[in-house]
Amino acid sequence: MNNIICQFQLIIAQKINKLIYTVLNFRPLKGLISEEWYVRSDIKKALGILCMIWNVLKDIIWKAFYFILVIIVPNSLLAGGLGFEDNKALGNMFAWTFLICSCFMGTFTHSRIVTDGNEEDYLLLNLMRIDAKQYYLTRSLFQSASQTVYWAVAFLLIVGRICPGHTGVFLWVLLCYICCRPIGEAVSLKLCEYYDKIPYQDKSPKVQGGYYMYNFAMVLLAYLCYPVLYLLQSRLGDKHIQVFHPLFDVGRFSLGLQAVLLLILLVAAVVSVRYLRAYPKYLQVARICCGFARVTEKQKQAEGAGSIETKLENSLDEDEVPERLFPNKNGYDYLHAIFFERHKKLLRRPSQIKRWLAEGIFAVAALAVIVSRFVLSGAQFQSMSDSAWKAVNLLLPILVFVMYSFSSGEKLTQAMFFHCDASLLKYGYYRTPEAIISSFRIRLKYMLQTEVAFILTFCVGVFVNLMLLGRFRNMLQIVAILGCIVILSVFFSVLFLCMYYIFQPFTEAGNTTSVGYKACNIGVYVAAYSCLQLHTPPTYFAVLLLSVTVVTMVVGILFVWKLAPKTFRLR
Amino acid sequence: MRLVVDAIGKSFEEKQVLNGASFQFEKGKIYGLLGRNGAGKTTLFNCISQEIEYDEGTVYMEENGEKKDISYDMMGYAFSTPVLPEFLTGYEFIKFFLDINRDRIKDPRTVEEYAQMVGMELPDLDRLLKGYSHGMKNKMQMLCLLISKPPLLLLDEPLTSLDVVAAHEMKELLLEMKKDHIIILSTHILQLAQDLCDEIVLLHQGKLAGVEDLDCHDKGFEEHVMELLSQ
Numbered sequence: 170m171n172n173i174i175c176q177f178q179l180i181i182a183q184k185i186n187k188l189i190y191t192v193l194n195f196r197p198l199k200g201l202i203s204e205e206w207y208v209r210s211d212i213k214k215a216l217g218i219l220c221m222i223w224n225v226l227k228d229i230i231w232k233a234f235y236f237i238l239v240i241i242v243p244n245s246l247l248a249g250g251l252g253f254e255d256n257k258a259l260g261n262m263f264a265w266t267f268l269i270c271s272c273f274m275g276t277f278t279h280s281r282i283v284t285d286g287n288e289e290d291y292l293l294l295n296l297m298r299i300d301a302k303q304y305y306l307t308r309s310l311f312q313s314a315s316q317t318v319y320w321a322v323a324f325l326l327i328v329g330r331i332c333p334g335h336t337g338v339f340l341w342v343l344l345c346y347i348c349c350r351p352i353g354e355a356v357s358l359k360l361c362e363y364y365d366k367i368p369y370q371d372k373s374p375k376v377q378g379g380y381y382m383y384n385f386a387m388v389l390l391a392y393l394c395y396p397v398l399y400l401l402q403s404r405l406g407d408k409h410i411q412v413f414h415p416l417f418d419v420g421r422f423s424l425g426l427q428a429v430l431l432l433i434l435l436v437a438a439v440v441s442v443r444y445l446r447a448y449p450k451y452l453q454v455a456r457i458c459c460g461f462a463r464v465t466e467k468q469k470q471a472e473g474a475g476s477i478e479t480k481l482e483n484s485l486d487e488d489e490v491p492e493r494l495f496p497n498k499n500g501y502d503y504l505h506a507i508f509f510e511r512h513k514k515l516l517r518r519p520s521q522i523k524r525w526l527a528e529g530i531f532a533v534a535a536l537a538v539i540v541s542r543f544v545l546s547g548a549q550f551q552s553m554s555d556s557a558w559k560a561v562n563l564l565l566p567i568l569v570f571v572m573y574s575f576s577s578g579e580k581l582t583q584a585m586f587f588h589c590d591a592s593l594l595k596y597g598y599y600r601t602p603e604a605i606i607s608s609f610r611i612r613l614k615y616m617l618q619t620e621v622a623f624i625l626t627f628c629v630g631v632f633v634n635l636m637l638l639g640r641f642r643n644m645l646q647i648v649a650i651l652g653c654i655v656i657l658s659v660f661f662s663v664l665f666l667c668m669y670y671i672f673q674p675f676t677e678a679g680n681t682t683s684v685g686y687k688a689c690n691i692g693v694y695v696a697a698y699s700c701l702q703l704h705t706p707p708t709y710f711a712v713l714l715l716s717v718t719v720v721t722m723v724v725g726i727l728f729v730w731k732l733a734p735k736t737f738r739l740r
Numbered sequence: 741m742r743l744v745v746d747a748i749g750k751s752f753e754e755k756q757v758l759n760g761a762s763f764q765f766e767k768g769k770i771y772g773l774l775g776r777n778g779a780g781k782t783t784l785f786n787c788i789s790q791e792i793e794y795d796e797g798t799v800y801m802e803e804n805g806e807k808k809d810i811s812y813d814m815m816g817y818a819f820s821t822p823v824l825p826e827f828l829t830g831y832e833f834i835k836f837f838l839d840i841n842r843d844r845i846k847d848p849r850t851v852e853e854y855a856q857m858v859g860m861e862l863p864d865l866d867r868l869l870k871g872y873s874h875g876m877k878n879k880m881q882m883l884c885l886l887i888s889k890p891p892l893l894l895l896d897e898p899l900t901s902l903d904v905v906a907a908h909e910m911k912e913l914l915l916e917m918k919k920d921h922i923i924i925l926s927t928h929i930l931q932l933a934q935d936l937c938d939e940i941v942l943l944h945q946g947k948l949a950g951v952e953d954l955d956c957h958d959k960g961f962e963e964h965v966m967e968l969l970s971q
Contacts, residue, residue: 493831493866500839504828511827592823596884597789597812598840 175299176308180289181217188216225319232323240266241331243392251399260332261417262395264342269391271320272346274384276353281309282451283357283458286467290459301451309445313350317343338417341427348434355441358448361457501604505611508589515584517619519577524623531630538637554638561635565650565710566703572657573697575623578665579690581616586675594739602734609670609729616662624658649711656711660718664693667725670733676740683740741767741803743810743892743922745948748787748797750780757783759946760797765922767891770914772933773926775943776969781926782820784943785894788924789817801892810892813844816885820896822877826870830860833869833880834887841888858883859909875902882910886917893917895925899932911936930962944969 189206192198206212244262282305284290293299324339364376398414416430417423457463495506509516542550593599599608628651635647668674668690674683681687703710743765750758757780765771775781787794790810801808808814824833834851842848855865858879869877878898885893895914899907914923914936924941927933933940940951942965951965 493829500836503832503839504825504836507832508825508827588827589825592825595819595823597815597817598837601812604840 175297176289176293176304177221179292179297181220182213183289183292184220185213185216188220228315228319229322229326232319233326236263236267236323236327239270241327244395247392247396251396256332257334258395258414258418260328260335261338261414263328263332264335264338264417265394265414266391267339268342268345269387269394272342272349274387274391276346276349277356278353278380278384280354280357281305281312282354282454283361285458286463287459288464288468290455291461291464294455294459295461301455302448305451305454306445309350309354313347316350317347320346341431344431345434348431348438350438351441351445352434352437355444358445358454361454362450501607501611504589505608505615508585509615512584512588515588516581519580520619520623523575523577524626527623527626527630531626531634534630534634535637538634542637551639554640557638558635558640558643561631561650562646562707563704565653565707566700566705568653569657569700569714570697572654573661573693576658576661576665577619578616578662581619581662582665582669583675585612585669586673590673591675591677591739594737600738605670605733605737606730609666609733613663613666616666617659620658620662624655627654627658646707649708653707653711653714656714656718660722661693663722664725667722667729670729670737671725673737673740741801741891741922743788743924744798744800744802744807745784745788746798746800748784748794748799749946750783750787750792750794756946758787758794761943761946761948762797763941763948763950765924765941767922768919769938770918770923770925770936772937772940773924773943774928774930774933774940774965774969775926777928779943780946781943782896784948785817785896785924785926788892789815789894791817814890815892815894816888816890817894818878818881818885818896818898820898820900822874822881824869824872824877824880826868828869829866830855830869830872830876830880831865834865834883837884837887844888846889854883854887857886858913859906875906878902879906879910882913886913889917889920891921893921893923895923897927898925900927900929930965934961940965942968 186207189202192202193204193206240263244259244266248259248262290304293304294301320343324336324343328335328339395414402413413419415423416426494510495503498506541553545553590599598604631650631654632647635643640647668686672683672686672689674681674686676682705713745761745763745765747760747762748758749756749760761780761784773781773784783792786792788799788810799810801810801814828836831851834854838845838848838851838854851865852862855862860876860879860883864872864876869880872880879902882898899910902910914925917923918938925933925937942949942951949968951961951968
């Protein structure tokens with residue numbers, strides 16, 4: 170009991186301190202509370218009680234949501250799709266799915282002992298030196314008990330309303346759940362022993378593959394059992410559209426089967442509990458699962474889960490001995506040439522993918538045009554050509570949005586920051602106005618160069634297809650369309666680079682903090698999206714686009730010249 | 741030439757880290773900046789190097805009675821945790837640094853010669869900085885200061901991550917450099933300060949104070965410093 174109280178106190182204290190810290194550092198609430206709150210035991214006790222109540226409520230709500238979203242909704246959809254709306258069968262379907270998903274899948278693949286870098290485990294086992302066996306056993310027992318209570322409350326709230334008359338079945342499922350928990354823990358430890366490493370978290374294809382296969386099989390069993398039974402029984406000529414699952418729907422036989430299954434699980438649970446109590450290597454498990462290195466690695470992963478840095482792959486191998494590159498280049502030209510060369514996979518890939526995509530689409534389109542020239546009559550081909558031309562005219566505004574979506578400008582600037590500027594901006598020489606402008610100029614040139622292949626592919630693709638369609642008389646409009654493609658490709662690259670230099674929005678922690686940058690980003694998106702609503706002839710559209718983009722680019726570059734020396738800093 | 745720190749004040753939120761810190765650092769000496777954890781040593785360095793803006797006071801260089809603002813050319817700052825562009829090799833980084841400082845270097849040498857000055861093995865020059873140890877990164881950082889030779893050197897715990905031989909080489913190097921520079925190094929290690937520094941400056945309760953009366957090599961020095969920092 171002491172063990173549980175100690176765990177509780179530590180976890181709650183940690184949560185309250187985090188809460189106080191968050192409020193202290195949340196700007197709109199600045200000054201509302203002071204650092205004194207950290208030492209006010211009365212406030213912390215009150216917050217602790219609120220925290221506990223919230224935790225219980227949160228768990229119950231979460232379980233209710235889980236039951237609705239994972240059990241009720243998919244099964245109702247399945248039943249509706251198949252055409253049987255027998256409420257009794259539906260209730261049993263819910264019980265079956267819960268039994269498989271939560272008892273036979275969840276308990277075996279989500280161990281509370283064999284965790285992966287759990288911070289609480291690390292604090293209590295490695296820092297506080299709590300006895301590992303006692304800790305793991307009491308924690309598992311407490312969590313199983315509390316989870317059972319939460320499930321029971323969730324069932325009372327939902328099952329009683331949606332499928333009355335199924336309380337007994339769900340009580341049986343809950344008993345199965347109680348038995349399955351120690352079995353799951355014992356199996357996890359056994360697997361841990363067998364593989365000499367953490368099962369399910371191991372990266373080896375064998376273990377990982379087994380984990381996925383087991384989960385996949387369980388999901389299939391959970392959701393497809395009733396539909397399969399339904400189809401089988403309807404084939405056998407049962408016209409009443411009623412499903413008989415041996416575990417629930419066959420009267421006394423089902424009751425007997427349930428009793429046998431529960432008995433088997435009970436025996437297995439007793440054996441598992443004995444195994445868990447006798448297991449001698451909890452300390453080793455603690456060292457594997459929640460050692461300092463593993464916990465910090467998990468924390469980094471969690472902190473960076475949504476950050477940009479984790480989205481950027483690291484293309485450098487630290488053991489590689491690279492050759493000396495660009496001996497004839499100097500200074501910033503030399504630096505950026507090496508940067509682009511060493512990160513070419515990362516930086517050129519988006520442009521390459523765009524090019525391949527465009528090549529594929531235009532090749533297929535060209536082939537279709539050539540085939541239709543032979544298959545269709547002259548009049549039919551002309552009609553198709555006119556329709557295609559009309560579509561091209563309509564598609565032009567869409568091109569703005571397509572080009573915006575395809576633009577790799579943002580990804581390129583992120584890569585520049587995390588792989589180059591984040592380190593060099595710490596040094597004064599890299600922050601001088603000359604250095605900033607020089608780097609901007611070199612990068613602008615590079616970004617335009619990377620777009621050349623895509624622009625060429627796109628222009629050639631559009632041109633060839635329109636020529637194949639025989640649109641020679643529309644040459645002026647075609648030139649306007651090609652102009653739009655070139656302008657747009659360049660525009661978004663330049664725009665993102667300018668925005669990066671004006672706002673420098675990224676932090677070393679991998680977040681985007683600048684409000685101005687975010688606002689501009691939204692503005693660009695809205696402007697690109699609004700173009701979808703425009704319906705103008707291509708020539709006018711090209712003129713409009715040219716004016717807007719040239720003005721924006723000139724203004725952007727001027728802003729960079731003026732502002733970047735002051736704003737291009739680490740945040 | 742001297743560096744004048746005049747009544748510098750800097751607060752973070754409600755916490756006043758520097759509170760009218762004043763001191764004058766002379767050329768030709770190595771100053772050991774001592775202070776307890778969180779005393780504000782790095783904050784002081786950041787204020788001197790203009791990395792952060794301070795709330796009050798002034799920092800300037802004075803030469804022949806003429807006051808000069810501290811520009812990038814005048815100052816070199818070695819961080820306690822060196823951060824280098826990891827996509828470059830040691831050779832490329834030194835070459836890049838030499839290129840951009842070409843006009844400021846009086847007696848330029850080859851990349852290899854510079855590397856040997858800090859005891860770097862030549863094969864290491866062709867490895868990516870990403871694979872360098874903390875100590876090797878620190879050497880690269882110090883090398884940048886050796887190349888550009890700015891009059892003011894701020895070294896934030898420069899020797900802590902170096903091995904015994906490298907630390908010894910670095911000490912020798914700093915002793916060689918001191919006659920033309922103002923060198924301020926922050927450290928937690930009193931013995932290092934005693935070995936290397938000509939003067940000890942304490943940063944305590946937001947203020948700077950030179951340790952006077954006692955020679956820093958004296959026996960009673962350690963007790964004296966402890967007493968001052970515990971007040």
